Amino acid sequence: MATSEELHKRRVEAVARGVGSTIPAYVDRAGGGTITDVDGREWIDFAAGIAVTNVGNSAPRVVEAVRAQVERFTHTCFMVAPYESYVAVCEQLNALTPGGFEKRSALFNSGAEAVENAVKIARHATGRPAVVVFDHAYHGRTNLTMALTAKNMPYKHRFGPFAGEVYRVPMSYPLRDGGLDGATAAARSIEMIEKQVGAENVAALLIEPIQGEGGFVVPAQGFLPALREWATAAGVVFVADEIQTGFCRTGDWFACEHEGVEPDLITLAKGIAGGLPLAAVTGRADLMDAVHVGGLGGTYGGNPIACAAALASMETMRELDLAAAARRIGAVMVERLRVIAAGDPRVAEVRGRGAMLAMEIVVPGTLTPDPAATAAISAACHAAGLLTLTCGTYGNVLRFLPPLVISDDELGRGLDILAAAFG
Numbered sequence: 451m452a453t454s455e456e457l458h459k460r461r462v463e464a465v466a467r468g469v470g471s472t473i474p475a476y477v478d479r480a481g482g483g484t485i486t487d488v489d490g491r492e493w494i495d496f497a498a499g500i501a502v503t504n505v506g507n508s509a510p511r512v513v514e515a516v517r518a519q520v521e522r523f524t525h526t527c528f529m530v531a532p533y534e535s536y537v538a539v540c541e542q543l544n545a546l547t548p549g550g551f552e553k554r555s556a557l558f559n560s561g562a563e564a565v566e567n568a569v570k571i572a573r574h575a576t577g578r579p580a581v582v583v584f585d586h587a588y589h590g591r592t593n594l595t596m597a598l599t600a601k602n603m604p605y606k607h608r609f610g611p612f613a614g615e616v617y618r619v620p621m622s623y624p625l626r627d628g629g630l631d632g633a634t635a636a637a638r639s640i641e642m643i644e645k646q647v648g649a650e651n652v653a654a655l656l657i658e659p660i661q662g663e664g665g666f667v668v669p670a671q672g673f674l675p676a677l678r679e680w681a682t683a684a685g686v687v688f689v690a691d692e693i694q695t696g697f698c699r700t701g702d703w704f705a706c707e708h709e710g711v712e713p714d715l716i717t718l719a720k721g722i723a724g725g726l727p728l729a730a731v732t733g734r735a736d737l738m739d740a741v742h743v744g745g746l747g748g749t750y751g752g753n754p755i756a757c758a759a760a761l762a763s764m765e766t767m768r769e770l771d772l773a774a775a776a777r778r779i780g781a782v783m784v785e786r787l788r789v790i791a792a793g794d795p796r797v798a799e800v801r802g803r804g805a806m807l808a809m810e811i812v813v814p815g816t817l818t819p820d821p822a823a824t825a826a827i828s829a830a831c832h833a834a835g836l837l838t839l840t841c842g843t844y845g846n847v848l849r850f851l852p853p854l855v856i857s858d859d860e861l862g863r864g865l866d867i868l869a870a871a872f873g
């Protein structure tokens with residue numbers, strides 16, 4: 451077998467430079483809480499393929515379901531000849547997502563595509579053009595979702611012009627907004643919407659209940675409920691982007707549940723199908739069904755193999771109670787992260803929920819972001835056998851997203867490596 455070094459040489463000659471990788475190691479196999487490269491080096495996985503393999507890599511039920519489906523049929527296109535598993539995934543999403551009202555779902559391939567479709571549905575249903583998004587938001591890399599995403603480098607730089615009718619307002623970011631309470635932070639954002647956009651022009655307010663790429667920013671308590679209340683009164687479609695937070699990651703099935711927020715529409719992807727590409731928009735039946743027949747879809751959306759994987763993943767989440775696992779992992783991690791933070795003045799904050807946790811790294815004694823120190827700590831983790839990711843508008847957040855099936859031993863070893871990387 452080729453070595454990682456050999457594969458890297460081939461990659462540079464074959465793969466576009468714009469597609470980056472966190473580590474230059476080429477995967478041979480992965481499962482539970484580890485990834486092993488073709489040279490036999492092992493990493494403890496605190497990335498889960500960016501919050502995708504919540505049920506683990508090659509989870510037994512997923513493998514079995516995919517294998518069985520591949521043998522039956524691989525693709526007919528749901529828009530041409532439909533099949534049961536697509537319907538079953540929609541039924542489950544309608545039942546699992548917050549909100550006791552009648553719902554419908556539609557399936558797509560990627561998170562960005564789900565977000566695009568949520569915007570299509572909200573605009574169509576309301577007849578309004580504007581979409582409100584937040585500072586530090588991340589919603590994808592397609593043209594519309596680049597416009598919805600906040601950060602220029604690397605996501606938007608020289609890729610414009612972007613889609614119009616997108617308006618950005620402040621996020622609740624307790625570490626960096628002077629600790630504004632949720633209601634006050636929401637009032638600030640709402641005033642900006644009303645004065646600069648006009649509520650009657652707004653189709654959708656789109657928000658990640660805990661921001662992902664933007665820095666694992668957890669809004670102050672009350673922020674999301676206040677926005678939800680305003681959106682209801684203003685006839686604005688409240689869209690929760692739970693692409694990173696969903697499917698047990700934060701200790702509930704969906705992060706909105708933590709404060710009892712019921713979105714009108716919810717976008718889902720990443721953790722939905724154990725690593726197979728699948729995404730969804732789930733929400734109020736009246737909004738979802740407003741769109742004419744043929745107005746939503748795509749060749750591969752809700753591919754039968756991906757649907758089989760999603761059904762098996764959701765079954766695994768129920769069977770192993772992965773929401774409880776996320777809470778347990780979170781409790782173990784937070785305790786260790788707090789010890790690290792107490793001994794290192796570069797750590798401004800430990801935050802997150804469940805198994806979606808982060809540390810924000812600054813110049814000691816200030817709130818000045820220190821992306822260089824963040825990168826150095828992350829690189830030290832990689833060198834010692836722990837796969838960590840960074841994020842944040844300022845590139846100064848270490849984020850941790852272990853698979854929810856990681857063993858106590860793997861979790862403990864990963865945290866030991868992390869502690870050592872802080873030196």
Ligand SMILES: *Cc1c(COP(=O)(O)O)cnc(C)c1O
Nearest residue numbers: 560561562588589590662693694
């Ligand atoms: C990853 C992500 C997306 C985009 O999903 P893709 O599948 O990469 O297109 C959108 N929103 C959030 C919150 C994400 O984390």
